[in-house]
Amino acid sequence: MPAERPPRLELWPVSGLPEVEPGADLAALIAAREPSLANGDIVVVSHKVVSKAEGRTVSLATVTPSPQARALGRMVGKDPRIVEVVLRESAALLRAERGVLICRTHHGFVCANAGVDTSNAPSPETVVLLPKNPDASARRLRGALQRLTGRQLAVVITDSFGRPWRHGQQEVALGCAGLEPLLDLRGELDSQGVVLRATLIAIADELAGAADLVREKRSRQPVVIARGGLLRIAAQDGPGAAALVRRPEEDLFR
Amino acid sequence: MPAERPPRLELWPVSGLPEVEPGADLAALIAAREPSLANGDIVVVSHKVVSKAEGRTVSLATVTPSPQARALGRMVGKDPRIVEVVLRESAALLRAERGVLICRTHHGFVCANAGVDTSNAPSPETVVLLPKNPDASARRLRGALQRLTGRQLAVVITDSFGRPWRHGQQEVALGCAGLEPLLDLRGELDSQGVVLRATLIAIADELAGAADLVREKRSRQPVVIARGGLLRIAAQDGPGAAALVRRPEEDLFR
Numbered sequence: 001m002p003a004e005r006p007p008r009l010e011l012w013p014v015s016g017l018p019e020v021e022p023g024a025d026l027a028a029l030i031a032a033r034e035p036s037l038a039n040g041d042i043v044v045v046s047h048k049v050v051s052k053a054e055g056r057t058v059s060l061a062t063v064t065p066s067p068q069a070r071a072l073g074r075m076v077g078k079d080p081r082i083v084e085v086v087l088r089e090s091a092a093l094l095r096a097e098r099g100v101l102i103c104r105t106h107h108g109f110v111c112a113n114a115g116v117d118t119s120n121a122p123s124p125e126t127v128v129l130l131p132k133n134p135d136a137s138a139r140r141l142r143g144a145l146q147r148l149t150g151r152q153l154a155v156v157i158t159d160s161f162g163r164p165w166r167h168g169q170q171e172v173a174l175g176c177a178g179l180e181p182l183l184d185l186r187g188e189l190d191s192q193g194v195v196l197r198a199t200l201i202a203i204a205d206e207l208a209g210a211a212d213l214v215r216e217k218r219s220r221q222p223v224v225i226a227r228g229g230l231l232r233i234a235a236q237d238g239p240g241a242a243a244l245v246r247r248p249e250e251d252l253f254r
Numbered sequence: 255m256p257a258e259r260p261p262r263l264e265l266w267p268v269s270g271l272p273e274v275e276p277g278a279d280l281a282a283l284i285a286a287r288e289p290s291l292a293n294g295d296i297v298v299v300s301h302k303v304v305s306k307a308e309g310r311t312v313s314l315a316t317v318t319p320s321p322q323a324r325a326l327g328r329m330v331g332k333d334p335r336i337v338e339v340v341l342r343e344s345a346a347l348l349r350a351e352r353g354v355l356i357c358r359t360h361h362g363f364v365c366a367n368a369g370v371d372t373s374n375a376p377s378p379e380t381v382v383l384l385p386k387n388p389d390a391s392a393r394r395l396r397g398a399l400q401r402l403t404g405r406q407l408a409v410v411i412t413d414s415f416g417r418p419w420r421h422g423q424q425e426v427a428l429g430c431a432g433l434e435p436l437l438d439l440r441g442e443l444d445s446q447g448v449v450l451r452a453t454l455i456a457i458a459d460e461l462a463g464a465a466d467l468v469r470e471k472r473s474r475q476p477v478v479i480a481r482g483g484l485l486r487i488a489a490q491d492g493p494g495a496a497a498l499v500r501r502p503e504e505d506l507f508r
Binding site for chain 1: 264364417420423442455457464466467469483485498505
């Protein structure tokens with residue numbers, strides 16, 4: 001007897017998006033290229049296009065590096081103007097070695113170069129920053145997409161972060177709206193009646209990573225649609241990806 | 255004009271697997287419940303059933319805690335017999351505070367309790383260990399599944415790990431066969447001709463997390479099938495998830 005068909009999770013990239021300019025209406029661009037959006041879909045967006053639409057870019061020609069930025073730039077082998085921007089985006093510099101600056105951003109994210117990025121930038125002399133408030137960006141994009149499409153949707157905004165102990169970057173959630181970023185199973189029982197160990201699951205990060213598996217990074221595919229599986233969107237925007245950020249005093253590894 | 259239909263990634267759980275006993279033929283159980291396996295599919299398996307099939311469980315009644323285990327147990331509020339098993343599975347204890355033991359296992363994984371787990375165990379007095387060599391387990395399971403089904407497949411074996419800086423656990427790859435765990439884009443160019451920043455992508459971990467989004471943890475769904483997207487399986491078993499492990503001397507956060 002075949003098993004009952006379980007719910008599938010499907011992910012696919014939105015094709016044919018144009019280059020995103022400052023002030024671009026990202027919701028309109030997505031809705032135009034993805035007319036099949038349905039209730040419950042989650043729109044997973046690489047932060048880069050959100051930052052560009054929001055004008056969160058810096059022309060390096062306008063940046064005067066501080067003495068600290070110049071010294072750090074010499075130490076790690078980076079353009080001191082980029083280091084200056086990284087320091088402005090950072091609440092704390094955690095490590096500076098082996099060509100890498102590991103920073104805690106003003107949002108509380110711990111990542112290389114405070115998320116300041118030279119790839120997929122509008123020009124080689126321009127860097128792209130993280131959105132100022134990625135949860136607010138996710139809420140705005142969600143609201144606009146819902147108004148345009150008449151569908152109930154969620155939005156996750158992502159970036160690639162390295163991590164300690166393991167090689168490789170993984171896409172994580174910087175912002176979200178309409179999705180609880182953490183699935184809380186604390187106190188729930190396993191199939192043997194024992195309390196589950198994995199009790200708080202970072203589904204927004206797992207979804208960010210899943211979306212990365214369908215996105216051709218070298219072409220222009222910053223938006224992925226996720227449909228189905230166990231993902232359930234919420235009527236409320238919810239706590240956002242801010243709920244994923246450990247405060248320094250809660251963290252064993254700083 | 256509608257965009258050309260991009261390749262979708264689909265994920266679904268295998269339903270109706272029985273409780274896995276020591277010595278169980280996991281490949282036969284999976285092949286029986288999932289007759290639709292196709293060339294290129296990736297079989298993502300929670301390590302728990304692999305460990306159980308391999309007899310990687312310990313009855314706590316057989317464990318005599320050392321003085322160190324008793325002292326640590328008192329300090330973090332854990333059964334000293336479980337602490338003893340955790341220490342045996344550990345190459346190093348990195349942190350012991352707030353009820354948590356963070357260990358580097360003999361494989362090099364950094365995780366809570368060296369992966370020793372009391373949930374979904376055969377009984378409350380039994381703990382489940384990580385597989386001795388998860389890449390070897392993945393290779394064996396892949397070989398057996400390919401022989402049984404006549405299909406070209408890949409296998410990823412996973413567990414839920416916490417991580418620094420961010421709340422929540424995320425499923426990661428402990429072992430893999432037939433899938434390159436890291437997608438290496440070093441030196442490739444973005445759409446503007448600039449070298450990509452995110453250059454080494456931990457796709458095996460992203461896939462482990464993706465599989466977690468369709469698996470109902472409270473019921474018995476340890477196996478998920480992934481099909482499509484940009485995932486490409488390899489003829490060779492490849493380097494395994496060992497390639498994801500940073501050596502301590504390469505790591506900025508120890």
